[in-house]
Amino acid sequence: MDSSDQDKLLAQAESICQQRNVRLTPQRLEVLRLMAQQHGAISAYDLLDLLRASEPQAKPPTVYRALDFLLEQGFIHRVESTNSYVMCHHIEEHSHTSALFICDRCGQVTERQTEGIEAILQQLAQSANFTLRHSVVEAHGLCEACQEVADCREHGHCHHDHTVPIKNAKPGR
Numbered sequence: 001m002d003s004s005d006q007d008k009l010l011a012q013a014e015s016i017c018q019q020r021n022v023r024l025t026p027q028r029l030e031v032l033r034l035m036a037q038q039h040g041a042i043s044a045y046d047l048l049d050l051l052r053a054s055e056p057q058a059k060p061p062t063v064y065r066a067l068d069f070l071l072e073q074g075f076i077h078r079v080e081s082t083n084s085y086v087m088c089h090h091i092e093e094h095s096h097t098s099a100l101f102i103c104d105r106c107g108q109v110t111e112r113q114t115e116g117i118e119a120i121l122q123q124l125a126q127s128a129n130f131t132l133r134h135s136v137v138e139a140h141g142l143c144e145a146c147q148e149v150a151d152c153r154e155h156g157h158c159h160h161d162h163t164v165p166i167k168n169a170k171p172g173r
């Protein structure tokens with residue numbers, strides 16, 4: 001996200017909080033700003049390190065409280081399979097469910113709305129006499145740029161960084 005997009009998003013978050021009559025404190029805003037600067041998902045502890053640049057007193061509960069608030073407002077999503085957090089790309093839609101596509105090389109997270117999947121999960125839950133309250137749809141793989149690197153056979157003659165490891169890669173792949 002470039003800096004003008006970040007500013008737009010933060011202004012949007014501020015106005016949404018005003019409408020909802022909830023307080024986007026300077027600390028919460030700072031955490032959201034740091035989240036918006038990330039290329040992909042980030043863990044709470046990495047976020048804490050970044051936050052300490054402006055707030056040396058920040059402790060893990062500081063970050064978790066801010067993250068809880070941002071999750072509640074639907075501004076960010078929790079990436080459960082990697083225990084990290086990512087900016088939501090349509091924050092105006094309060095608490096929607098998304099499918100998250102997570103790149104195992106660069107950590108980029110692409111978000112798509114999931115009405116279809118939700119309906120199927122609901123049906124499956126019903127047929128199992130299960131009351132569905134919350135579901136997470138996360139898929140792992142490679143983003144377009146990283147797939148190109150993975151397919152490259154010109155090591156040493158290309159502009160790629162082939163030293164970046166692919167996480168969770170199955171042996172032999």
Ligand SMILES: [Zn+2]
Binds near residue numbers: 088089090091098111
């Ligand atoms: Zn979202």
Ligand SMILES: [Zn+2]
Binds near residue numbers: 106107142143144147
């Ligand atoms: Zn990638």
Ligand SMILES: [Zn+2]
Binds near residue numbers: 155156159
């Ligand atoms: Zn290459």
